[in-house]
Amino acid sequence: MTGGAPAVRARGLRKAYDGIVAVDGVDFTVQRGECFGFLGPNGAGKTTTMKMIYGLARVGDGSLEVLGLDVASNRRAVKARLGVVPQEDNLDRDLTVGENLLVHAGYHGLAGPLARARRDELLAFADLEARADADVRELSGGMRQRLLIARALVNRPELIVLDEPTTGLDPQARRSVWNVLAGLREQGVTFILTTHYMEEAARLCDRLVIMDRGHVVEEGPPAELTARHAQPDLEGVFLALTGHGLDG
Amino acid sequence: MGDLVLPSVRDALRVWRRNARVFSHVWKGALLPLFLDPLFYLVSLGFGLGTYLATVNGIPYREFIAPGLCASAVMWAASFETTWNTFYKMAESRQYDAVLATPVEPEDLVLGELLWAATRALVYGTVFLLVVALLGLVSSWWVIALPPFLLLGGACFAACGLAYTSLIPKMDYYTFYFTLWVTPMFVFGGIFYPYDRLPDWAQAAAWLTPLYHLVNISRDLATGPDALAVLGNAAWLLVATVALFFAIPARVMRRRLVA
Numbered sequence: 001m002t003g004g005a006p007a008v009r010a011r012g013l014r015k016a017y018d019g020i021v022a023v024d025g026v027d028f029t030v031q032r033g034e035c036f037g038f039l040g041p042n043g044a045g046k047t048t049t050m051k052m053i054y055g056l057a058r059v060g061d062g063s064l065e066v067l068g069l070d071v072a073s074n075r076r077a078v079k080a081r082l083g084v085v086p087q088e089d090n091l092d093r094d095l096t097v098g099e100n101l102l103v104h105a106g107y108h109g110l111a112g113p114l115a116r117a118r119r120d121e122l123l124a125f126a127d128l129e130a131r132a133d134a135d136v137r138e139l140s141g142g143m144r145q146r147l148l149i150a151r152a153l154v155n156r157p158e159l160i161v162l163d164e165p166t167t168g169l170d171p172q173a174r175r176s177v178w179n180v181l182a183g184l185r186e187q188g189v190t191f192i193l194t195t196h197y198m199e200e201a202a203r204l205c206d207r208l209v210i211m212d213r214g215h216v217v218e219e220g221p222p223a224e225l226t227a228r229h230a231q232p233d234l235e236g237v238f239l240a241l242t243g244h245g246l247d248g
Numbered sequence: 249m250g251d252l253v254l255p256s257v258r259d260a261l262r263v264w265r266r267n268a269r270v271f272s273h274v275w276k277g278a279l280l281p282l283f284l285d286p287l288f289y290l291v292s293l294g295f296g297l298g299t300y301l302a303t304v305n306g307i308p309y310r311e312f313i314a315p316g317l318c319a320s321a322v323m324w325a326a327s328f329e330t331t332w333n334t335f336y337k338m339a340e341s342r343q344y345d346a347v348l349a350t351p352v353e354p355e356d357l358v359l360g361e362l363l364w365a366a367t368r369a370l371v372y373g374t375v376f377l378l379v380v381a382l383l384g385l386v387s388s389w390w391v392i393a394l395p396p397f398l399l400l401g402g403a404c405f406a407a408c409g410l411a412y413t414s415l416i417p418k419m420d421y422y423t424f425y426f427t428l429w430v431t432p433m434f435v436f437g438g439i440f441y442p443y444d445r446l447p448d449w450a451q452a453a454a455w456l457t458p459l460y461h462l463v464n465i466s467r468d469l470a471t472g473p474d475a476l477a478v479l480g481n482a483a484w485l486l487v488a489t490v491a492l493f494f495a496i497p498a499r500v501m502r503r504r505l506v507a
Contacts, residue, residue, distance in 0.1 A: 107350035
């Protein structure tokens, strides 16, 4: 009975760590099939919001439904249907590239020929077939990121959460990640991504929210936001809304 | 918050399988050092010092310490696995964050690590047992029943290691764990001399450590069993493992990993 529910629905979502408020009462709804962005500087509360969605942070206050389920009381069921690309590379460094996919499939309950088929398919998808037996420590930054994205797809997720998917990558690697994401988008996959690159937000997102200091300060499609605020780009929109730039 | 969350054994075994896969790559290099350690003690004390001693409780000295060293191989293996190795996965490579983004929950993860550490400890203990048996230092066929108890003992040491790991902020704190807990057990746990001559308070203190119980089980089965004593010691290990697992690592890891 959760097929028609939005991908994510947050109401009055709030989270504090040790008295410091990271997310301060945000509302947003992500529809199925859309690419939804969170644009904002470091410390805006984007990562904390993502972690609440994929179960690495407890919901502080308010409500958070993912794929029609309350995350606080359906952790396993929600996580089974998500794919997560974390901000920091957390690949398993004791395993090869192929084993990373295989073992992750195992955590999702896939085993045997099915898991191996999924691994082979994703190695091809991430253009890493030639590196299947390589140590993950030998991969370049762009390859690691593609492997992280491939790993997130191992359970055929209904929703993919990407936290700063291109931060720290060189321009060429960033473009290769963008191509991968654009391919997923054409397949109609729902994804949520955070970024502090306005170009990335404008390029990949159907709709986005701008976050600053734990609050959502604006919401809409990128082109509509620039028009609404009469700005040449999203950076200008952000500056107009907050009085400071995306770097600070 | 304080609710008791039962782990899923199925998900714990998925974590176990990952570790078994890694071990299958590295076992040749990893097995030898930890296994040589008790062998050196056996040679230096059993075959060196032991030649100056007649018997302990009617048993030749080297036969007296061999089963205890088997228990200590279990202790060291489970302790290394649940300290340095676990902390690395939790805080350095952050791979626990990746595991927890799947249906696996913190309690499953901790149980999987515990079962794996116990398995690895069983491998080390059993290999050492085979060596001492080949050296003719085992006088009872009952020793064949020892491996399941080595697994249980390994689980108990693993619960201790995971409890400590869940509580410490950085790796430097392991110095205290080994200096103030593992090494004293090794030296005072009844491997090298019998306990019945020590003062009551020392016997009481030893009773509180897992190694004391595992050494007693090993020696009982290697030299001719006292079934009741074996079961009593095994019950201690089982109760301590389960109680500790739920009291500390399962709960603390959830709070730590799901902030």
